[in-house]
Amino acid sequence: MGLDDRKLAVLRAIVEDYVATQEPVGSKALVERHQLGVSPATVRNDMAVLEEEGYIRQPHTSAGRVPTDRGYRLFVDRLSRVKPLSPAERRAIERFLVGAVDLDDVVHRTVRLLAQLTRQVAVVQYPSLARSSVRHLELVPISTTRLMLVMIADTGRVEQRLVELPAPVPAEDVTDLRRLANEKLVGSRLSDTPPLVQALVEESAPHLRGAMTTLSTVLLETLVERHEERLALAGTANLTRGGLLDFQGSLRPILEALEEEVVLLKLIGEAEPSTTRVLIGDENEIDNLRAASVVSTGYGPGTTIVGGLGVLGPTRMDYPGTIATVRAVARYVGELLAQN
Amino acid sequence: MGLDDRKLAVLRAIVEDYVATQEPVGSKALVERHQLGVSPATVRNDMAVLEEEGYIRQPHTSAGRVPTDRGYRLFVDRLSRVKPLSPAERRAIERFLVGAVDLDDVVHRTVRLLAQLTRQVAVVQYPSLARSSVRHLELVPISTTRLMLVMIADTGRVEQRLVELPAPVPAEDVTDLRRLANEKLVGSRLSDTPPLVQALVEESAPHLRGAMTTLSTVLLETLVERHEERLALAGTANLTRGGLLDFQGSLRPILEALEEEVVLLKLIGEAEPSTTRVLIGDENEIDNLRAASVVSTGYGPGTTIVGGLGVLGPTRMDYPGTIATVRAVARYVGELLAQN
DNA sequence: TCTGGCACTCGACTGTACCGAGTGCCAGTC
């Protein structure tokens, strides 16, 4: 197990060169491009050890070495510092995000920005309803037996659902329903609402009870249970960089995975506070993404987290740069939301 | 120019075989698989003419023939009948679309359905705001100087915008603003609103005028001028079928084009009543899509059109089947909207 | 006008040879 400093330096050099050139790197090229202070032969011995330990591998007998997923993992954990952003990148982030007019706008701008800066596929989760609280509920009569329920969350999200009432409800009753619902629910987190919604029905006047029951069912079903998450995606064209060498030749599984909201949510939606999660290749639970890496983090106003965002790319990616960008973007978005 | 019936039959056979096998088709294979009633030599002569006229071409000197964009065009215009849907497909459409709970749901289900049935990339435009009329406007105070404007259209679309007021507005004034706006605008088409909105400001009580001006600016700007269109996309993974032979080897330009909302709208948003538009390869104005074909049509309740939908695939596609599917789906969606 | 026959073309595939990057190993040196 003895991985002394030089061996680690060799691994770092291999990762950096391979990420840059996308070609297996040999011992000679390595000593030429890095100040390792030893000869190629020595490096070769180190490489043999690294290979034995599973950090690098040879695509063919007479080729250079390529990092394994395990090698990238070691690199990320112990061999790299998060790269500070360039001023240009900072400016790009600011320029891109100021002037967003609403949440949709913020999310769309963010996802495009991320895709552009990292040159990878970017995913941004809308602020999770479960982590939002109710700012306002609006009931708009569509017909006598149909209401449009509009919920405005403190995160800026607006969700609407059609409610089919069991019986016609006159306009003034709708007003009552609206008032009641707002009184009870405004300010509370959606994840905490079930008992409140329950109480709502019980406390309603008898003639409102039928309508309120339907209403609360819709509320619970669509906003809490089926906790509606939304996502924005951008930069799929970036998958084609690196001319099909990445992703072992087929974009198919990746594109398929990207179409599954559930999958994406799993990837970026499980953020923990102030952590940047890096999943490398095989570490990914989703089979389709075994050839990809994901860098994700949570975002939100202040220190709370309301959603996740991240990027997906080949395992051969610039981890320090990507991590820095993802973090920075998340922070800016959080600030933006805090102004809300 | 003399394209007699047999030459047309030959072209049709070439298109059908090539679409099925994805391989250049030769004269011998052609007479074997189709009852043309003549010998390969005769077919060869016909092919020579078809090639001269630009309907087919030879990838290499000693290979079979492949249809050109022009050949597909002739095929679509004169040589194919729209294939009736199979009962299975009909059932799939019905099964897929019933049970949609709101517009978002309808659109998402539709786009997935289209992608699945045609095995291509599907695009569905949300009902255009320009073609919708106002069902209700809601103003929700966020703070004393901020309102959330929620517009509900008759097509089911719900749009929201944040309005920054120039000065604090008390709650009862908000009620007045809401009432006024609804009185004037409900029932009118968004594209017809500019004069109405103008009148709105003029008829407001003096103390409301400032707020109403801001409000109407937001209304006009975001809902009319920048006429906000939304899109849903699905099936990008289908681009990878045909193993990179389609799209001359690179998905890049296609994926890039698919990320541009403007481009997609141009493709499917210019629907005319009861027409199915087919754009084949070169006919496409967007350079990135010169290797693709697009089949699109409009949809809407009854005979009106509120939006477009369509699919994008390789020029080598099953036009009759795709056209039939696109039409059928559009019709079903229209019916669904009509029930609204 | 159609057909059979024939010479021709050229991509796809196969086998051979060669080059060179890169390796593992070993004996020698500090």
Added chain:
DNA sequence: GACTGGCACTCGGTACAGTCGAGTGCCAGA
């Protein structure tokens, strides 16, 4: 004991030649 230079070896990539066969164009004849 750790490092180095040297050397034989491996093997992917490329270039080249040869063969095969699908497919063509053309032409004479029915």
